[in-house]
Amino acid sequence: MSKPAYSELMKKINEGKFVVTGEVEPVKTTDLTEVLEAAKRLKDCCVAVNVTDNPTAFAYMNALVPSYMIQKEVGLEAVYQMVTRDRNRLALLSDLLAAGALGIKNILALTGDSVVVGDNPQAKPVHDLDSTQFIYMIRKIVDEGVDLAGKKIHNPPKFHVGAAANPNADPLEPEVYKLIRKQNVGVDFIQTQSTYDIEVIKRFMKEVESIGVKVPILIGVTPFKSIKMMEWLVKFVPGITVPSEIQERLYKAKEISKKKFEEENIEIFSELCKEIRKTTHAAGIHMMAIGFEWVVPPILERAGIRKA
Amino acid sequence: MIIVEPKPLEEVLEMVKNENSILVVGCEGCTAITQAGGEKQAEVMAHLLEMGLKLKGRKDVKIKATSILRQCDRQMVAISLKPLLEGYDAVVSMACGVGVQTVADIFSNKKIYPAQNTKFMGSHDREVGKFSEMCSACGECILHETGGVCPITRCAKSLLNGPCGGFARGKCEVGGWTRDCAWVLIFNRLKAQGRLDLFTKFRPPRNYQLSQSPRELGGE
Numbered sequence: 276m277s278k279p280a281y282s283e284l285m286k287k288i289n290e291g292k293f294v295v296t297g298e299v300e301p302v303k304t305t306d307l308t309e310v311l312e313a314a315k316r317l318k319d320c321c322v323a324v325n326v327t328d329n330p331t332a333f334a335y336m337n338a339l340v341p342s343y344m345i346q347k348e349v350g351l352e353a354v355y356q357m358v359t360r361d362r363n364r365l366a367l368l369s370d371l372l373a374a375g376a377l378g379i380k381n382i383l384a385l386t387g388d389s390v391v392v393g394d395n396p397q398a399k400p401v402h403d404l405d406s407t408q409f410i411y412m413i414r415k416i417v418d419e420g421v422d423l424a425g426k427k428i429h430n431p432p433k434f435h436v437g438a439a440a441n442p443n444a445d446p447l448e449p450e451v452y453k454l455i456r457k458q459n460v461g462v463d464f465i466q467t468q469s470t471y472d473i474e475v476i477k478r479f480m481k482e483v484e485s486i487g488v489k490v491p492i493l494i495g496v497t498p499f500k501s502i503k504m505m506e507w508l509v510k511f512v513p514g515i516t517v518p519s520e521i522q523e524r525l526y527k528a529k530e531i532s533k534k535k536f537e538e539e540n541i542e543i544f545s546e547l548c549k550e551i552r553k554t555t556h557a558a559g560i561h562m563m564a565i566g567f568e569w570v571v572p573p574i575l576e577r578a579g580i581r582k583a
Numbered sequence: 584m585i586i587v588e589p590k591p592l593e594e595v596l597e598m599v600k601n602e603n604s605i606l607v608v609g610c611e612g613c614t615a616i617t618q619a620g621g622e623k624q625a626e627v628m629a630h631l632l633e634m635g636l637k638l639k640g641r642k643d644v645k646i647k648a649t650s651i652l653r654q655c656d657r658q659m660v661a662i663s664l665k666p667l668l669e670g671y672d673a674v675v676s677m678a679c680g681v682g683v684q685t686v687a688d689i690f691s692n693k694k695i696y697p698a699q700n701t702k703f704m705g706s707h708d709r710e711v712g713k714f715s716e717m718c719s720a721c722g723e724c725i726l727h728e729t730g731g732v733c734p735i736t737r738c739a740k741s742l743l744n745g746p747c748g749g750f751a752r753g754k755c756e757v758g759g760w761t762r763d764c765a766w767v768l769i770f771n772r773l774k775a776q777g778r779l780d781l782f783t784k785f786r787p788p789r790n791y792q793l794s795q796s797p798r799e800l801g802g803e
Binding site: 400405407450 | 739740741742743744745746747748749750751752753754756757760766767770774779782783784785786787788789791
């Protein structure tokens with residue numbers, strides 16, 4: 276591995292450590308307190324934390340400021356998420372240069388959910404670039420010091436760029452084959468959507484490996500905040516499967532007490548994390564527990580997983 | 584062809600309520616084929632306007648229906664509409680937005696009102712009476728690389744390197760999981776043809792200068 280590492284995240288991945296990343300979500304506010312508190316709760320168990328960019332097309336605070344503040348105030352490295360839905364290539368470049376100036380080292384390049392599923396569905400979607408083209412643009416900036424038009428950038432930033440993937444995709448083949456494209460363009464790492472079934476994760480990793488994708492993959496894990504959240508996922512999010520055994524265990528625990536549910540929840544997800552580490556070639560885990568970050572440290576602790 | 588959707592009658596009535604003489608002009612091109620704006624529909628529109636205006640207390644309005652072969656052809660519009668427009672102040676055009684503007688350009692002294700909302704370029708499934716958008720006129724066709732499925736038009740995000748994460752069971756989340764994911768369609772067709780190299784091919788960012796409006800072709 277002679278690839279340079281500009282970030283802690285990439286350094287640990289390159290060293291072959293099993294890494295953990297977390298996630299926080301700035302919302303419709305100018306108050307940074309909560310997002311900084313959330314990052315603090317993740318600091319000791321995550322090597323880096325993703326900061327979401329208008330997730331599910333809800334208009335929230337720009338992710339760059341909290342990314343910077345988390346690095347500065349909390350001392351935790353950020354993965355600055357950027358969607359191409361809301362900005363054309365000019366605005367994307369402006370934000371990348373600003374991110375470089377502020378010491379951001381990781382970008383997660385995303386297309387972004389459609390505006391029609393968001394909180395301003397009347398908005399004009401931009402989609403000047405798709406996520407793969409955005410990765411291509413970042414590679415040009417980092418490796419060649421030029422923008423998409425070939426214009427020279429003074430003191431170009433150094434970023435690592437990640438992409439998303441969905442192990443639950445149905446059909447799975449197009450999802451896996453598109454990763455070949457992203458690999459060819461030069462993506463550094465992949466963080467996946469949440470998956471609840473170890474068999475789904477194993478199948479995804481096997482497919483990815485069999486077609487020659489070698490990019491390090493962090494498997495997305497989202498514990499349940501409540502039984503309601505689980506039911507909502509099962510009912511309304513097509514493609515997500517929660518094994519019936521897990522559902523039954525949580526229903527039984529819930530019947531006993533809230534505390535028992537929390538314990539069982541932690542047990543189930545620490546088992547999942549352990550299994551991911553033991554049975555796949557995943558480079559790590561991406562923990563998404565927005566609004567209940569406190570659950571992440573005990574899950575990882577019980578799974579015997581340190582941040583890297 | 585160009586697909587239109589008739590405006591609600593109330594909207595057209597509101598537009599023309601103060602006019603004294605109205606010529607309703609059908610178009611025998613796309614809108615006639617889709618039975619939205621041909622001669623028949625122009626006649627029906629003239630009757631409805633007459634009745635509607637009467638109900639609004641406008642009993643003396645002169646209204647007549649006619650139709651020409653193509654409202655998007657400047658010479659055809661100039662020659663065939665000129666004698667018909669004599670004595671009319673206003674035109675209700677049953678054509679698409681192209682026809683409406685061509686008539687307005689040539690007869691700029693007449694007031695023109697669109698009877699349709701122009702929707703898209705699409706195909707017609709007559710069995711189920713459904714029109715589907717197929718082309719966005721992007722100016723750089725790649726249908727030979729995508730199994731004959733246009734990702735610019737049929738992918739809700741116009742991705743050139745899809746699919747995105749928003750599909751399940753092959754359906755797109757935009758539109759409530761009812762429409763096929765264009766990139767799953769593309770994958771399936773290319774796979775069946777043994778051409779997955781075209782699927783994994785990276786397509787660089789588009790040159791939007793090629794679809795910068797207003798576009799023109801020829802005429803030099």
